[in-house]
Amino acid sequence: MTNWTDVGCVADIPVQGARNLQFGGQPVAVFRTVDDRIFALVDRCPHKAGPLSQGIVHGHTVSCPLHNWRIALVSGEAQGDDKGCTPVVPMRLDGDRILLGAPAALADAA
Amino acid sequence: MATVGTTKAESDRGLVVIGNGMAGCRAVEELLEREQGRYQVTIFGAEPHVNYNRIMLSPVLAGEKTFDEIVINDRAWYADNGIELIASDPVDAIDREAKTVTARSGRTVAYDKLLIATGSDPFIIPVPGKDLPGVITFRDMADVDHMLGAAEKGGNAVVIGGGLLGLEAAHGLTLRGMKVTVLHLPGTLMERQLDEAAGWLLKSALEARGQTILTKADTAEIVGEHHVEGVRLKDGTLIPASLVVMAVGIRPSVKLARDAGLEVGRGIKVDDHMVTSDPDVLAVGECVEHDGLVYGLVAPLWEMCRALADGLVERHSGYKGSVTSTKLKVAGLDVFSAGDFLGGDGAEDIVLRDASRGIYKRVVVKDDRVVGAVLYGDTSDGGWYFDLLKKGEDISPIRDMLIFGQAYASGGGQGDPSSAVAALSDDAEICGCNGVSKARVVQSIVGGAVSLDAVRSTCKASASCGSCTNLVEHLLSLTLGADYGGARTTKTLCKCTSFGHGDVRREIVAQGMRSIPEVMQKLHWSTPDGCSGCRPALNYYLLCALPGDYKDDQQSRFVNERMHANIQKDGTYSVVPRMWGGLTTPKELRAIADVVEKFNAPMVKVTGGQRLDIFGIKGEDLPAVWADLNAAGMVSGHAYGKSLRTVKTCVGTDWCRFGTQDSTGLGVKTEQMTWGSWMPHKFKIAVSGCPRNCAEATIKDFGVICVDSGYELHVGGNGGIKVRVTDLLCKVATEEEAMHYCAAFTQLYREEAHYLERTAPWIERIGLEYVKSRVVEDGEGRDALAARFLFSQRFTQDDPWAKRVAGEDAQFHQPLMMAAAE
Numbered sequence: 001m002t003n004w005t006d007v008g009c010v011a012d013i014p015v016q017g018a019r020n021l022q023f024g025g026q027p028v029a030v031f032r033t034v035d036d037r038i039f040a041l042v043d044r045c046p047h048k049a050g051p052l053s054q055g056i057v058h059g060h061t062v063s064c065p066l067h068n069w070r071i072a073l074v075s076g077e078a079q080g081d082d083k084g085c086t087p088v089v090p091m092r093l094d095g096d097r098i099l100l101g102a103p104a105a106l107a108d109a110a
Numbered sequence: 111m112a113t114v115g116t117t118k119a120e121s122d123r124g125l126v127v128i129g130n131g132m133a134g135c136r137a138v139e140e141l142l143e144r145e146q147g148r149y150q151v152t153i154f155g156a157e158p159h160v161n162y163n164r165i166m167l168s169p170v171l172a173g174e175k176t177f178d179e180i181v182i183n184d185r186a187w188y189a190d191n192g193i194e195l196i197a198s199d200p201v202d203a204i205d206r207e208a209k210t211v212t213a214r215s216g217r218t219v220a221y222d223k224l225l226i227a228t229g230s231d232p233f234i235i236p237v238p239g240k241d242l243p244g245v246i247t248f249r250d251m252a253d254v255d256h257m258l259g260a261a262e263k264g265g266n267a268v269v270i271g272g273g274l275l276g277l278e279a280a281h282g283l284t285l286r287g288m289k290v291t292v293l294h295l296p297g298t299l300m301e302r303q304l305d306e307a308a309g310w311l312l313k314s315a316l317e318a319r320g321q322t323i324l325t326k327a328d329t330a331e332i333v334g335e336h337h338v339e340g341v342r343l344k345d346g347t348l349i350p351a352s353l354v355v356m357a358v359g360i361r362p363s364v365k366l367a368r369d370a371g372l373e374v375g376r377g378i379k380v381d382d383h384m385v386t387s388d389p390d391v392l393a394v395g396e397c398v399e400h401d402g403l404v405y406g407l408v409a410p411l412w413e414m415c416r417a418l419a420d421g422l423v424e425r426h427s428g429y430k431g432s433v434t435s436t437k438l439k440v441a442g443l444d445v446f447s448a449g450d451f452l453g454g455d456g457a458e459d460i461v462l463r464d465a466s467r468g469i470y471k472r473v474v475v476k477d478d479r480v481v482g483a484v485l486y487g488d489t490s491d492g493g494w495y496f497d498l499l500k501k502g503e504d505i506s507p508i509r510d511m512l513i514f515g516q517a518y519a520s521g522g523g524q525g526d527p528s529s530a531v532a533a534l535s536d537d538a539e540i541c542g543c544n545g546v547s548k549a550r551v552v553q554s555i556v557g558g559a560v561s562l563d564a565v566r567s568t569c570k571a572s573a574s575c576g577s578c579t580n581l582v583e584h585l586l587s588l589t590l591g592a593d594y595g596g597a598r599t600t601k602t603l604c605k606c607t608s609f610g611h612g613d614v615r616r617e618i619v620a621q622g623m624r625s626i627p628e629v630m631q632k633l634h635w636s637t638p639d640g641c642s643g644c645r646p647a648l649n650y651y652l653l654c655a656l657p658g659d660y661k662d663d664q665q666s667r668f669v670n671e672r673m674h675a676n677i678q679k680d681g682t683y684s685v686v687p688r689m690w691g692g693l694t695t696p697k698e699l700r701a702i703a704d705v706v707e708k709f710n711a712p713m714v715k716v717t718g719g720q721r722l723d724i725f726g727i728k729g730e731d732l733p734a735v736w737a738d739l740n741a742a743g744m745v746s747g748h749a750y751g752k753s754l755r756t757v758k759t760c761v762g763t764d765w766c767r768f769g770t771q772d773s774t775g776l777g778v779k780t781e782q783m784t785w786g787s788w789m790p791h792k793f794k795i796a797v798s799g800c801p802r803n804c805a806e807a808t809i810k811d812f813g814v815i816c817v818d819s820g821y822e823l824h825v826g827g828n829g830g831i832k833v834r835v836t837d838l839l840c841k842v843a844t845e846e847e848a849m850h851y852c853a854a855f856t857q858l859y860r861e862e863a864h865y866l867e868r869t870a871p872w873i874e875r876i877g878l879e880y881v882k883s884r885v886v887e888d889g890e891g892r893d894a895l896a897a898r899f900l901f902s903q904r905f906t907q908d909d910p911w912a913k914r915v916a917g918e919d920a921q922f923h924q925p926l927m928m929a930a931a932e
Contacts, residue, residue, distance in 0.1 A: 014665060
């Protein structure tokens with residue numbers, strides 16, 4: 001069974017923005033999109049480890065603040081011609097609480 | 111129950127429409143176009159929404175569009191046309207004797223003419239478990255919301271039905287992170303549109319994207335106790351799923367009509383004027399049966415609505431049935447089919463396969479006429495084949511080349527793309543989303559819509575998904591010839607829009623737009639909220655157009671401006687406090703030294719602009735760093751911004767034996783005038799005290815060289831990747847003039863350059879002469895520019911650091927807190 005950890009509520013994340021935190025030994029970014037959906041990724045661009053939480057969130061993607069790679073929030077995959085993938089952090093909503101799960105999977109990603 | 115509605119008393123022509131969908135509203139639109147005010151219109155809708163484009167639900171599910179973007183008619187349209195919309199209240203009964211309809215709420219409205227546009231209902235296969243929670247259809251916005259909610263939890267989804275709708279649902283759910291299995295009973299996906307070969311190509315493309323596609327899969331039951339847990343096939347296979355989408359087909363929604371005693375076959379029976387068996391009751395759309403046929407596509411619907419509206423204003427044209435073609439993007443893959451593509455007796459197939467490019471084309475010919483076509487991968491010639499099919503043209507002269515497409519068949523493949531558009535027949539459909547024909551687009555262009563945007567607002571072509579924008583532009587240039595000025599040779603702002611920077615800036619001012627979402631809505635942005643290219647540009651354009659009024663959008667700023675510091679490669683930040691004109695004091699130096707020690711900054715460096723840069727500060731420490739610097743009287747140096755950076759100086763007359771003027775003093779004053787101003791790009795100024803140019807003023811955006819007789823003003827320099835030496839703008843006699851010209855030049859750049867265009871490329875694009883004509887030769891214009899600059903400075907010359915220290919936007923600096931472990 002996955003252990004879920006409450007990391008805050010939806011309102012803590014700015015719309016079209018992100019917040020970061022240390023979770024399961026990894027930097028994790030929690031994003032909120034224009035249509036109010038929540039996504040969580042390891043906060044490292046697959047390119048040069050840029051902090052994705054500081055990028056511009058548009059649609060269901062985020063553009064890395066360092067070199068503008070575009071990463072899909074659903075899958076963590078680089079878009080367009082770029083190749084690479086950032087681990088997706090299991091996330092579920094309980095009402096407006098954001099729960100992150102499976103630190104074990106994250107440890108593998110380290 | 112009292113009869114509600116003044117319709118009967120006030121107007122003897124009350125039109126009641128049952129159904130607020132694409133057919134019902136389109137019929138009303140067509141009617142209004144022919145004659146305004148002839149009918150008092152009341153529309154009943156079962157859903158809580160205004161009229162939206164049901165075809166575009168798939169992009170909403172896939173996250174490419176938001177609901178607002180698929181609205182066809184907003185509330186203003188109903189209000190402007192005096193239409194009463196009764197939403198969330200489905201009609202339950204029609205009383206043809208009393209000529210009234212009664213809705214679920216009990217509301218009863220009288221009609222003179224009644225239009226039934228109830229569309230169709232999704233078909234639910236009658237298997238055990240079909241009513242379990244988690245089993246849904248894909249028909250309306252509520253279904254999309256349900257799917258999005260389910261996808262958020264992740265897991266497995268099963269889509270029953272490998273037709274268009276099912277594949278769209280599967281695509282959307284896959285993009286949303288679910289593991290999707292598609293179950294399809296026939297052996298070929300989309301067997302009604304595709305032949306076996308094209309269906310196989312589609313299946314392999316979808317499997318390559320991670321979907322599991324099972325054909326010849328017969329569903330036995332949906333299993334689960336309180337919620338769906340899986341689907342069992344007749345061969346015993348069990349597929350676990352927390353969501354099941356049934357997309358096996360639709361049926362005309364005829365219950366209401368049948369209960370009212372109207373003649374019903376497969377659909378509500380209508381004549382060529384869309385009149386049912388009751389002369390005062392009409393019906394249109396997917397709910398009708400015309401000449402033995404029911405249609406589930408949008409093109410016939412538009413044709414029906416035209417015939418219906420003609421009939422209502424007694425200008426009978428008559429509907430003659432539709433030959434249909436299907437041009438689709440299934441999960442991003444192009445698919446086209448038309449006519450009888452399965453062939454049969456006497457039919458010959460002409461087939462082209464190019465497996466490596468993923469292209470398959472099949473044209474079915476009978477008696478030298480095209481009778482059907484299937485295209486996969488490249489559908490650009492679909493319209494041409496369909497046109498040949500509808501006209502029944504003899505293709506024997508071009509038969510050899512037919513399969514290679516129109517360009518090739520009509521002249522060796524060298525044809526100009528416009529000629530292909532010119533060759534389309536008048537009734538060829540240009541915009542599938544809004545059902546706009548070539549003739550209608552040309553008619554609005556002739557009627558004065560001479561730009562893409564004008565066409566979009568008059569006839570709606572290209573105003574929804576935008577895939578026909580090229581066609582519309584070809585029609586503009588064909589119709590207007592040399593008069594068409596709008597051929598977009600200029601680059602668009604980004605991929606989200608067909609407008610260029612200049613167009614967007616002009617429209618913002620002309621239409622008085624006040625927010626980024628408003629610009630995106632009015633200029634038909636193709637993405638829900640833009641991208642990292644357009645959002646910062648729009649934020650700046652609005653900020654520049656509305657100083658003091660526009661509310662800055664922090665989420666549309668690059669990280670440096672959002673954090674008021676420079677992000678470095680390891681994710682830490684560097685901080686540059688302002689040192690006016692490059693001057694500093696022991697107190698400031700001490701404060702900087704203390705910050706470096708206190709926050710363990712690994713490096714301090716003198717910048718190229720004579721300031722000190724403190725490196726290696728963590729995002730969460732920034733407010734504390736700024737607080738300490740603020741305490742010593744220092745403010746942000748904006749070294750991170752598309753804004754005035756520094757005013758570099760030399761020492762001038764006070765110390766230098768060659769200095770001709772007080773260059774340091776002028777530099778300080780210039781910096782105090784210009785600091786804090788947001789610009790299209792970074793902006794650097796320098797003041798040199800003599801032509802030896804120690805401050806390097808001739809590679810700055812604005813440079814002053816002090817000479818004995820006054821001040822030489824230089825513009826458009828750049829010390830960056832491509833070094834550009836400034837152009838001499840003019841010479842002035844006094845410090846006041848030098849600053850006044852600086853303000854005017856800066857404002858001209860702020861108002862007219864493209865975002866992320868520095869002064870050097872800007873001047874090369876527009877020409878030095880133009881800048882001189884505005885800043886030097888036009889005295890009044892110069893004063894006005896300078897005044898606008900100083901006005902906007904009133905709102906930006908407050909220290910962003912101090913605001914953050916005081917707690918503004920604190921969340922940008924604090925990590926999310928984890929709740930106590932459970």
